[in-house]
Every structure is written in structure tokens, then in C-alpha cells.
Amino acid sequence: MTDAKWAVVRPLLPLPAWLEGRGGQPEGCCHHITLDAVRHLLGNGIKWRAVPADFPAWDRVNAIFRRWRRQGLIAEFHHRLRARVPETEGREAEPTAAVIDSQSLRAADTVGAGSRGWDQGKKVGGRKRHLTVDCAGLLLVEQPGSRSSRRHR
Template sequence: MDRERRYPSDLTDAEWAFVEPMLPSPQWMGRPEKHPRRAIVDGILYVVRTGCAWRYLPIDFPPWQTVYSHFQRWNRRGVTDRILTELREQVRLAHDRQPQPTAGIIDSQSVRAADTVHSDTRGFDSGNKVNGRKRFIVTDTLGLLVTVWVLAASWQDRDGAKGAADPARVRRLRVRRPSGRLGPRHPAHHPGDRPETRRPARIHRAPPPLGRGTRAP
């Protein structure tokens, strides 16, 4: 039986009708799924919206291990990328834009990591005095998410920006850095160079719309 909808982050019926067809089909062999998929997606969105650790999911959701494992599996299979792309294209078309963006903006943000985040994947950002992770976020000119690259907070902005705007991560996108914040020593900021890259590639992240900004369990 599905759970009662009680949180602002829960999907509406219309939103679920949009998301459900993009989820992988259940395996036809093996044990039937114990928990409704809509409840699992609601659990993912609760973590994304509130920023809580997976272990702190309220008890009216499926067990946090189930929610987290589904998120990891769907993320590896590109499901979150597909949902993000479909949503972004619909919003762009509603604003009389081409479905695919051709220009974007990159910026970084250091955030404290949960106690459960392994020490190998966190670091100290001496500039912002933050011990945790740093996310490099690329958006289009409407502010819609294109990609997120999550690293230890100890990474230099210029190095993380170079990776986030790599051709393998952002396709056909000219990316500019706001106010030169992402490192004056980055090659894109040398005098006479263009502060953008014309080739970008595939999205690597954790939760957009199903997760970006999510913390490890």
C-alpha cells in the first residue's frame, strides 16, 4: 500500500505521471518489489529538499537503505540524467528557447559533509573554512541545471572548474565563470584567452531532480 502524501517535496499525481515512465522496468524474474516506487522517489526528493542524511529519513518512507540503493542504481543507469534533461527541455521550450542550451555559467560551493561521509572523499576549503565537499555547478542562462561535479572541498576552484566544463561533461556548451571567481590561474583566464569552452559532455552528479546536493549515507 502506498504511503500518505504529507510533505511539500512529495510528487503530485501529474509529476509522478511524468517521472514513472522514465524509471527502469522491474525485473520480470525474481522477487516482486516490496515498496512502491513512488514512495521511493518521494524519499529521494525528501533528502534532496531537506538536505538530511539518508539515515534520517522519516519512518513513513521505505527504509533508507532501500531508498539510497534505488537512487544509486538509477543514477548509475542514467535515469536522473534523463529526467533532468526532459525537465530542462520542457522549461526551455516554454520560454521560447531551443531545447538544448548553447551557453552556460559555472560556479562552485563548499558545503559541510555529514559525519558518515568517508574521509577520502572530503577535504578542507581553507578559503571558506569548510570541511566537506565542493560542488561545481553548471547551469544554462535560465538557471536550469546542466551538470554537477562533486569533489573534496580541498580541490582548487580552477582545477574543479576545468573538470566540470570538460568536453566529456557538457556537450556543445559555451561556459563562462562569474566574476573570475574560479581561479585566475586557470588557462581560461589568461590574458587574451576566451573565458569559455565550446565543447562540453556528460552529466555526473548526485540528485538532480532526483538528487544533486544529496549527502552520502
């Protein structure tokens, strides 16, 4: 991540408790490098344990990412950064129209029957997820409980 991009993202991250004088210990790895590791993982579709040695240990990165997600920071990152895209094009930050779409995903036979279904229209057995996007294709809402946001555990 370039320094210019980091300057945009950095204010969205919370200050560690030890920097604010609330106790605790330093995390042992920089948030910039941690975010780069998460971006590498998601961009390349690799598993947590396959994070390259150039980054902090996978379990450290995973723990920080889980904490950010639990605190709602990942959704907040997405919401704020998504709003910046239309502004750079001279449009309103909030979309005026949206499209709801679904996608049927094939599931292996090992996936439990309680989370599988059959899409008669596409003749696909598996899971279905729903997304709401703006006219530029930027994600607005993902169906709660969708497995797509948890595929890199």
C-alpha cells in the same frame, strides 16, 4: 508528487524485470513512493536513516536510489526534466549560452588533506566545486567527482 508530475516521470523509470517476465521478485515498494522519499530526503537535507516512517525503510529506498544512480537514471531524469523547463516558456530545449561558476566549501579539520585545498581569493580552506548552468540557473554539468552530489550518503 502529484499525479500529473508522476505521469511525466513514470516513463523515465525502467520496468522491473519481474514485470517484463525476466524473473526476479517485486521490490516491495512502489517507485512513486520511493521517488517521494528521495525527494523528501534531498529537499529537507536529512540523512538516509532519518527518512520518516511514512516512507519505506531507508535501506530499501537507498538501495533503489543507488541502483538508479549506477544505471545513470538520475542524470537522465535531470537532463530530460531540465529540457522541459525552457519548452514551457516557448524557448528551445537546449540552451544557447552557459555560465561556469565555482564555489568554495569550508571543510572540517577531519577531511583528508588529499581532498582539501586553499582558495586564496576567498581565503577559505576546504573543497572547491565547479558547475555549468544555463542562463536560467538550471544545472547543465557538474564537475566529475564533485562531493556535492554525494553529500547524503
